[in-house]
Amino acid sequence: MSDRATAKLPVPGFFERQKVGQIWRVPYQQRASEAKQWAKKYQIQSANRDKNKVGLLLIDVQNTFCIPDFELFVNGAVEDNIRLCEFIYRNLNWISEIIPTLDTHKTLAIFHPIFWSNGAGENPEPNTIISLEDVKNGKWQVNPEIAFHLKGWNYDRLQNYALFYVEKLAKDGKYPLTVWPYHSMLGGIGHALVSAVEEAIFFHNIARNAPIQFEIKGDNPLTENYSVLRSEILTDRKGNKIGSKNINLIEKLLNFDAIIIAGQAKSHCVAWTIADLLTEIKIKEPKLTEKIYLLADCTSPVVVPGVIDFTLEADRAYENFARSGMNLVKSTESIATWLNICE
Numbered sequence: 001m002s003d004r005a006t007a008k009l010p011v012p013g014f015f016e017r018q019k020v021g022q023i024w025r026v027p028y029q030q031r032a033s034e035a036k037q038w039a040k041k042y043q044i045q046s047a048n049r050d051k052n053k054v055g056l057l058l059i060d061v062q063n064t065f066c067i068p069d070f071e072l073f074v075n076g077a078v079e080d081n082i083r084l085c086e087f088i089y090r091n092l093n094w095i096s097e098i099i100p101t102l103d104t105h106k107t108l109a110i111f112h113p114i115f116w117s118n119g120a121g122e123n124p125e126p127n128t129i130i131s132l133e134d135v136k137n138g139k140w141q142v143n144p145e146i147a148f149h150l151k152g153w154n155y156d157r158l159q160n161y162a163l164f165y166v167e168k169l170a171k172d173g174k175y176p177l178t179v180w181p182y183h184s185m186l187g188g189i190g191h192a193l194v195s196a197v198e199e200a201i202f203f204h205n206i207a208r209n210a211p212i213q214f215e216i217k218g219d220n221p222l223t224e225n226y227s228v229l230r231s232e233i234l235t236d237r238k239g240n241k242i243g244s245k246n247i248n249l250i251e252k253l254l255n256f257d258a259i260i261i262a263g264q265a266k267s268h269c270v271a272w273t274i275a276d277l278l279t280e281i282k283i284k285e286p287k288l289t290e291k292i293y294l295l296a297d298c299t300s301p302v303v304v305p306g307v308i309d310f311t312l313e314a315d316r317a318y319e320n321f322a323r324s325g326m327n328l329v330k331s332t333e334s335i336a337t338w339l340n341i342c343e
Contacts, residue, residue, distance in 0.1 A: 035206035059263025064190030071183035076300030267301035267310030289325030
């Protein structure tokens with residue numbers, strides 16, 4: 001291997017582990033100047049010169065999931081992000097492009113409390129599970145006050161769709177519909193990337209003259225969108241289009257020489273994105289799984305003590321990904337070591 005392949009870059013002195021669980025303003029101009037100096041000092045080349053194109057897909061590393069006391073804080077996310085930031089800095093010269101996904105919601109959505117109501121006109125509490133039986137027997141029905149606000153829908157059509165939706169989830173073996181707390185609200189502070197991760201991404205962009213491609217998901221009010229690659233429901237009972245598959249991103253990911261995946265939460269948006277990618281790989285070329293690297297120590301499952309715990313489901317999913325040929329790796333390891341790169 002060349003010196004570049006074996007060298008392990010240091011973490012810049014401005015990075016403060018104790019601030020990863022906090023929100024603050026990234027000093028862009030200062031970091032841009034430091035990134036240019038860093039690239040010169042360590043002879044970091046522009047990403048367009050990489051012989052091995054390495055993509056880093058970051059799933060929903062947003063305040064809403066990663067900052068304590070926020071709406072859907074994932075226990076372990078702060079520590080995950082400390083390791084993630086250090087991984088980005090230490091492997092700055094190997095990561096060609098970083099692709100962050102942004103869970104993006106508005107108030108009226110099938111997974112938010114206001115969408116549903118009971119006979120007393122009450123909305124469900126956050127973390128309520130709505131089953132097929134709940135909709136069939138009328139325990140939970142579409143809130144009649146919101147149908148008017150969804151273009152092209154009336155109450156009867158929306159109620160029939162809601163029944164189909166929970167039925168389809170059960171038939172496809174997916175998680176039952178969870179009514180989540182209002183989270184990742186477009187325009188809100190919870191929607192933003194974690195400050196420390198944003199800083200690391202920005203530093204990478206400048207040091208490597210690299211692009212950044214934000215991927216928005218979850219802004220369709222009629223379907224969940226755990227995976228960035230496709231929404232949970234693509235059509236209604238009659239075949240009318242509801243959601244979509246992210247064909248462009250699928251093709252982009254599979255064109256990398258290596259794809260690294262991390263983020264939150266392991267049991268939901270991360271696992272389902274990987275599962276959808278695996279489905280596409282099986283169709284195209286099963287051996288492509290070998291170029292997928294899962295940062296196992298930079299993701300954690302959804303656990304709400306006394307309510308829900310998806311640890312087992314997350315672990316089983318990752319075991320399945322490993323059996324398929326994907327690589328479970330740690331952030332303390334070097335990308336060059338995984339890929340056995342010689343230049």
